[in-house]
Amino acid sequence: RAKMAGRNTYRFYEPAMDEAQQERQALELDLRQALARGEFALHYQPLLDLASGRISGCEALVRWHHRTRGMIPPGAFIALAEETRLIVPLGEWVLREACREAATWSEPMRISVNVSAVQFRQPGLVQGVMSALAASGLPPERLELEITETVLIHEGEALKTLHQLRGLGVRIALDDFGTGYSSLSYLRRFPFDKIKIDRSFVKEIDNPDTAAIVRAMVGLGSRLGIAITAEGVETQAQLDQVRAEGCTEAQGYLISRPGPAREVLGPLERMMRAG
Numbered sequence: 001r002a003k004m005a006g007r008n009t010y011r012f013y014e015p016a017m018d019e020a021q022q023e024r025q026a027l028e029l030d031l032r033q034a035l036a037r038g039e040f041a042l043h044y045q046p047l048l049d050l051a052s053g054r055i056s057g058c059e060a061l062v063r064w065h066h067r068t069r070g071m072i073p074p075g076a077f078i079a080l081a082e083e084t085r086l087i088v089p090l091g092e093w094v095l096r097e098a099c100r101e102a103a104t105w106s107e108p109m110r111i112s113v114n115v116s117a118v119q120f121r122q123p124g125l126v127q128g129v130m131s132a133l134a135a136s137g138l139p140p141e142r143l144e145l146e147i148t149e150t151v152l153i154h155e156g157e158a159l160k161t162l163h164q165l166r167g168l169g170v171r172i173a174l175d176d177f178g179t180g181y182s183s184l185s186y187l188r189r190f191p192f193d194k195i196k197i198d199r200s201f202v203k204e205i206d207n208p209d210t211a212a213i214v215r216a217m218v219g220l221g222s223r224l225g226i227a228i229t230a231e232g233v234e235t236q237a238q239l240d241q242v243r244a245e246g247c248t249e250a251q252g253y254l255i256s257r258p259g260p261a262r263e264v265l266g267p268l269e270r271m272m273r274a275g
């Protein structure tokens with residue numbers, strides 16, 4: 001009804017339908033078409049192993065090349081994709097594409113793939129991971145799934161899925177650590193291979209209180225045998241400090257910005273072959 005009326009009448013009957021909502025609706029429509037149109041691409045960002053000084057892997061980060069708006073970052077559409085459940089087919093595409101890409105690398109680096117809470121809770125997840133591994137031929141130990149604390153709210157279900165995934169030989173990382181709730185007890189209950197300290201901590205690591213929190217996270221992680229990545233390292237001072245605090249890995253613009261495989265991987269593989 002309202003949709004068939006003219007623009008002004010529309011506003012009259014639904015005053016709450018403001019510009020932002022119209023914008024969202026347009027974006028949702030486009031999002032529904034985007035997969036079929038092949039508008040998504042993955043960028044890759046290297047992770048630096050602080051003990052060896054070598055690149056241990058890359059994180060796959062989705063990008064949307066919208067035909068009129070240009071590149072849209074995930075922050076602008078992941079939430080919408082979750083609300084509409086379009087994240088399920090999108091997440092499956094990301095997983096398959098990331099595994100396919102990683103299987104072509106001449107260095108056996110790890111590939112990290114973000115898994116949204118909605119995707120994680122969907123019954124086909126474990127099967128989807130198995131299928132992506134089989135199709136690409138990527139060894140399971142080279143795949144790392146990044147989940148966030150929101151996944152863990154339904155504790156029993158989450159534990160079951162995490163154990164099934166680890167049973168496949170896949171690694172699990174807890175992303176954006178420190179930004180959610182009751183983080184510390186999660187570390188004991190769930191089988192994580194890695195925690196990624198959120199970049200909001202790294203940004204303020206020159207603050208002694210923040211440094212103390214990071215030190216506590218690292219201490220806990222190392223006692224539980226969990227690797228610790230510092231996210232969002234932008235300066236040499238931050239890199240020096242996260243290393244001093246005992247982080248095992250660093251990721252951030254200082255090391256490399258995320259980029260298309262051909263831009264990021266080529267130089268990386270040449271560098272690794274050289275030394």
Ligand code: C2E
Nearest residue numbers: 061062073074075094114115116232233234251252253258
């Ligand atoms: P994330 O998983 O925590 O990824 C790290 C984000 O920090 C990326 O943003 C990356 O570009 C950015 N970043 C890396 N180093 C630095 C740095 O030194 N400084 C700053 N300021 N930022 C840095 P991006 O690519 O915009 O992704 C944002 C979030 O969107 C990701 O956060 C992740 O939660 C989500 N996301 C990205 N790709 C996917 C995907 O394929 N599936 C799902 N479910 N979520 C994704």
Ligand code: MG
Nearest residue numbers: 059114146175
């Ligand atoms: Mg991540």
Ligand code: MG
Nearest residue numbers: 175176196231
């Ligand atoms: Mg993160």
Ligand code: MG
Nearest residue numbers: 175176198199
């Ligand atoms: Mg983040």
